[in-house]
Amino acid sequence: MSTDDFMIGDLRLPDPGQLEAYFALTEAVALLQHQVDQQLRAEGGISAVQFELLMTLNGSSTGLTMTQLADGVVYSRSGLTYQAGLLEKAGLVTRGPSPEDERATLVAITPKGREIVGRVLPGHIEVTRKLLYDAVDEADLNRLGRIMSQVRDHIRSEPPRSAGPRRRRRAAGI
Amino acid sequence: MSTDDFMIGDLRLPDPGQLEAYFALTEAVALLQHQVDQQLRAEGGISAVQFELLMTLNGSSTGLTMTQLADGVVYSRSGLTYQAGLLEKAGLVTRGPSPEDERATLVAITPKGREIVGRVLPGHIEVTRKLLYDAVDEADLNRLGRIMSQVRDHIRSEPPRSAGPRRRRRAAGI
DNA sequence: ATCAAGAGCTTCGAATTCGAAGCAAGAAGA
């Protein structure tokens, strides 16, 4: 990383600029997600989590297994079971057995689900544009995408936590 | 989550690069925060939220009011009341009336609280360094800090559509 | 001074989360 880290005893502290990156990152995302959630609830009666699930499913005509879905949105398995239940009850997705694997549950979006997505998407884009895209110029937006993709891939590829059992990727929320 | 091209009706969406910025941002932060939370619970028995609160308080010798604290960490007032109760019960903070305003509650960190912070801080830095700082070079890290600071300030300055005041206070952390 | 409006916290109820434990279906192997 940087060659001029601050040292306090044995502790190698990141310099203030690096700290700023971390703080600004988490704070900005928290603010952003809150606003996004508000818009989705107001215009479509769904949470940000549910929207992400629907969007993920929207891109797959065959449907996805619960595990694929959970990994896609960075979410716990049990949390996904809960949300999938809500979405199914609301008629926005269907759940059925996979023909390939009796254990697996295939989740697919319904026409009604797509209708909801179509209803909230313009507002969603509007909010993200106002809060994120309007905050930075195009060059920075591209840099941001590149950098955060790098970070995401880096974290995804990290070796499993120290002493844990076999290779199994975790997924959990905020 | 990497996505295909979403196309709903004839709604024009931000180009793929812009979408990538948004998705990579939220996904990477979710992954990062989960790992941070795990480390803090393992080494200090506190959650990421509690750590942020302690770090914020750590920078203030006089203590902060509940509102200042909640704004600093981007958190609901009622949620903060709950967490402050836990921290007080654990002896990590004290709560007392403000001399200036009978209504206000001043929260201050205790020596025991500082001790916990000191215990978990090295590991916290280690985790963030491995997951975030090691993922990008120094120039990109500086760019990231600059861009996200811009975004944060932009969102903070947005008219909150109807809600109460948003105060600017540095969040916790490393 | 008194009343009304506002500010700061907490309480309350409902919703959401996660991890651990449990259950059922595949896979491996002897």
Added chain:
DNA sequence: TCTTCTTGCTTCGAATTCGAAGCTCTTGAT
């Protein structure tokens, strides 16, 4: 085939979260 291990998902209990409503103190206007 018959264990035994693994995988995919759900259930369960406990913790956390938020917004709305409530309480107390402060401020502003009359």
